[in-house]
Amino acid sequence: MTHLLIFGLGYSSRAVVRAAPPGITRITATVRSPDRAAELSSAPVEGRAVTVLPFDGTAMSEQLAGAVATADHILVSAPPDTSGDPVLKACAPALAAHPPKAVVYLSTVGVYGDHAGGWVDETTEPRPASPRSFERLEAERGWQAYGAAHGVPVAVLRLSGIYGPGQNALVNLARGTARRIIKPGQVFNRIHVDDIAQAVLASFARGHDGIVNVTDDEPSPPQDVITYAAELMGVPAPPEIPFEESGLSPMGRSFYGECKRVSNMKLKGELFVKLLHPNFKSALRALAAGGDGRR
Template sequence: MQVFIFGAGYSGKAFSRANQRGAPVLGTTRSLQKFDALRSAGIEPLLFDGATTNEIEDALATTTHLVISVAPDEAGDPVLDAAGAAVRTGMPALRWIGYLSTVGVYGDHDGAWVDEKAECKPVSKRSVMRVAAEQEWLKLGQAIEKPVAILRLSGIYGPGRNALVNLEDGTARRLVKPGQVFNRIHCDDIAGALWRLIEGDTGGVFNVTDDEPAPPQDVVAYAAGLMGVEPPPEIAFETAQLSPMARSFYGENKRVANTAIKAAGYRFRYPNYRVALERMWADGTWRNGEPRSAMKRS
């Protein structure tokens, strides 16, 4: 087994750290400055900035499992554009393709529950592009007769990216829009779901998200309680100063079910935000993933 990740960022590093098999994992980044961080996570780094290199093509030739974690842009899917031909004809060992997408493809469902059979009604341009990219990867998989797994992720959090960190650095806000909920997913559960699907070479569409869509202000308040600090005051959504992108997130309201990934045999480590925040706070991994004991030794 050899895994190749196009776009080995936050989720890709969590995936590699969960590599219990010791399988070779290679991953791309656009910056040489990120090479050390990838190596620390167990990833052999390669440069990719929209064009494949001989080094990348050589690695693809021996890759069994391909993970794509690069967002499409207005020109299309940059990985398909650059490496589509290599995937079709230059990967003789390939067994499985995984594409990391977003629950944003479902658009707005007025707070109703959606699963993988729900209609995709993307609102934002970025989600429209995601739907198109999903379809292109599924078509490619059919053409080369390899399983493709589409993992639709909700809001990603984990060490270094969570409400505890936001409270500490003063960026946490409690925006209140009545009836608004969001799903979330801990990066370790993205990793776990990926490994589960890889183990079975399982294709299909999977919502990789927690069990409990919740109002965002509740998450901040819960984190503040763990830290023993006062939560920031509530701010009405209508009066909040937000970037256009941030405001667009609040234009979509849905509760996302995760039945398919559970049916594939995956069990979540962090089924809701409370479990995750409690564990990260208790073991001290909420800042950067290093437990308190390790921090003291450094």
């Protein structure tokens, strides 16, 4: 019997719930709103019974303290902010008194910053360029320090751009929101949400301690994803838009300000994850077959 506690029941962590094996017999998760917690607790989440508790990042309820005390595995999907990691801030005494068997922290490949299209791996020195990536790096270090102090393995999973059912280029095309922005030389890595779930569960199963990039096999230009999705749907691709004329928000421009190719050799060689969706083409074909992009 294993109790999984999830801080932040969002898109990626719901995929973990969906893929959780029968050996995980109890699942507790948090959301920010009490009303949302009550709503989600009233019915199965991804086919599983999940106790959903409110946690706004500032105070820990008695119920949440009890969940921390009995958790075997803790998945941290809640983002940090300028004041630090909300779980470490609010739950530090309980975590110190009742260390779990393992922690998985979901971070981002954004901590590597820009490498002008060059390859990065887990040995590459982080040099975050945006405030949100710097906050992630500080949170990583906070969880690593917690693990070292209490003898808990902490897997830091650095995720590439997340997509999957309901959140992908097919859906964006169907909604009319897809844009083919062209910046010569720009590439991104991606990761399907079901492969994130694989990596999380493998980390818990192996008690992995350390950093792992969770990313696909083929960094590629963003416009190629839109073009291929349009081919699958049998619709014209949106017109090309030069990056300089894109009118992106400051956050959007910041994504295009970083270009790197992210290695996943450690994901395969140490966690032994065999990607369900090693590239965007195979993933989009599967998503289209599942109904995404239909009008």
